[in-house]
Amino acid sequence: MRRVFGSVRARAALGATVVVAVALVAAGLAVLQVLRADLVDQARLKARTDAREVASRIAAGTGYRALELDEDVPVQVVDEDGRVRAVSEDLEAVTGTGSASVTPVGPRPGPGPDGGGDADDDGDGDDDAGQVSSEEEYGHGSARIDGETGDYVWAAVEVTDRRGTEVTVYAGAPLATERGAVSTARDAMLIGLPLLLLVVAAVTWLVTRRALRPVEGIRREMAAITASTDLSRRVPEPGTHDEVARLARTTNETLAALEASVARQRAFVADASHELRSPVASLRTQLEVGAAHPELLDVDGAVEDVVRLQRLAADLLLLARLDAGERPHGGSPVALDALVREELAQRTGDRVPVRTEVAPVAVRGSRGQLSRVLGNLVDNAQRHARGGVRVAVREEGRWAVLRVADDGEGVPEGERERIFERFVRLDDARSRDDGGAGLGLAIARDVVVRHGGTLTVSAAPEGGALFEMRLPSG
Incomplete structure (x- = not known):
């Protein structure tokens, strides 16, 4: 198992599948919630419409016994005292309304036609029309109609009849449609989600395998290079730009x-x-x-x-x-002019004299390595000079410049880079006799480069070679 999920392809496929699964589950829950809310709103709209239709008839003067309530819509009319004045046909039980009773009661005794205080059955009379409230309330409950029980959303609308009696009309709309639609959508998601995740995992696996195929080729070639120690071999480069x-x-x-x-x-x-x-x-x-x-x-x-x-x-x-990558230690300040004076003062018995033109300037680096560079440049100049060597130190902008020139034959332009290679001697016999191994200039350039500077050679005004070292001043 660890080996399987140690593969990049497996981890990519698993990661993509998990991300898609989380996204689909979140989206599915949101869809179900929106669907449920929409269907409940539709049920409320239907219940409100039915309740207001009955309330309008009561307000117009229709008697409670003459309402002729349809058995398909559960309706209950309750007065302010909690008495049931009218119910729809075949309504056997109800919850969530103003009363649990489904049996209408007669009119209250008192002043009025035929000794009744409420609207008469026929709704005749000269009283003003009643009034329907502009607001409604909603609730949830259940109803049993003709032996079948279901959950309903109830809309409650208050109305005043022509006799001035305030009653509340409760009309219900079934929630079976909402629950059936939500259940169907949920079942479809539960069936489709695993199939979709399998497709995502398979596609991710195939795409990742194709994308990583060049990486496997690189790995195999690197393994072959390691086994054969043949560094001339190269890994295959795909033609893509990724x-x-x-x-x-x-x-x-x-x-x-x-x-x-x-x-x-x-x-x-x-x-x-x-x-x-x-x-x-x-x-x-x-x-x-x-x-x-x-x-x-x-x-x-x-x-x-x-x-x-x-x-x-x-x-x-x-x-x-x-x-090996050795760098100057410490980076302490080094007075380049003082270094030149000290180095040349120790040289006695040189074949040709050395003239100096030094100005105060400091650099940062290894004093011992910079002294080695100066000694190598002066040795090289004296080896090829005819009558003299000139050493100059000055500051030019942010650079400290050291120049060593001789009056010898100079370095041919085509050989000016080659002389900095190791074991290269333009005059092999004479250099060997003088004890040179062709390493001095190579060492000098390596040291200067590791100090952040440059070392070049050009033609000197005296006709010989001019070596110029540039280092950051400071």
Whole structure:
């Protein structure tokens, strides 16, 4: 059971069925209530019409015994003392009216023709016409006519006859029609509602299955990719423009990014292995020669190889941290002008001199990483400069700008982006001799990007390369 309702199709079908069921039940109850109220209003209208018809005849002077009340309409006439003056034929019992009696009484004794105080049977006389009240009241009760008992709605109309006697005319309308219609409608709803809910559940199940069919295709393909570790495969993209199609496109974009990341990682591992192989092999050779012939041990060369290994290991570790998404810690203010002065003051014995043009400007970030960027840019400039290197720091709007220029041969325009790739050296032999592994500029750009800035290269006024770092000031 849990597995069945764990399906999106099942939950969607169940949810739609429940919502439709609640809506239909509420609508059905409202319809029944309106139908019942309408039929009761019709019964009241009929009872009122019958009551006023009898009241009009009484007001016109018709005697109570001469009313000739139809047996199809239960009617009872009750005076203000509660005496029954007239009832319809075959009325055997009544409730909900002015009296429970169904037996008319004679006229009250007193002054009047023939010793009676009420209207005579023939209704003759010279008295003024009676008056029918403009208002009526309603009630519910029952009546037994010719042995059959039913529920009725009663309309009560007050009338004054020609003798001035006030009586109330009660006329009833049966409620059997209302109850029969309501019962029929209720039975139809009880039969039709389950069938309609079955149709809703089935249609929702089929529509949801069709809509989720591409999702199942995506799931199967992702499972196959996971099992085969082949990141070049892609999930099928439906030709629609809905959420499933966007999911498929996003999944393929993620797979493409993951494939590119894995490819870069593999290339990085291969290049790192290649770069480590040369200094390790050189150091091993020197140590083996020194072990066999101590007088031939090149200590300085061994130290250079160790330093080269140390720098390469540090670069690889920093790149690994950057690839892992390491961000500058703290974001404390760093005076970029002071950083340049301190970094250049520590550089002694450089091959070419470095001129500075610095203005006070601060940035936020890691002082150690920004110092590494500056060192890498200056090292690169000195490696290619002929006679000098220029370092400038200034503030331009909301940016802190660091420029490092040399007077060397510069970087060809077609190679200006490629030099920021890892293990790329335009002059491979010379770079290797100088101890470069082609990681300095790649590290510099990664650090700058993670500080929210940019690092680009262009032609310097001196004719060489101009590296420009832009960071948000602050």
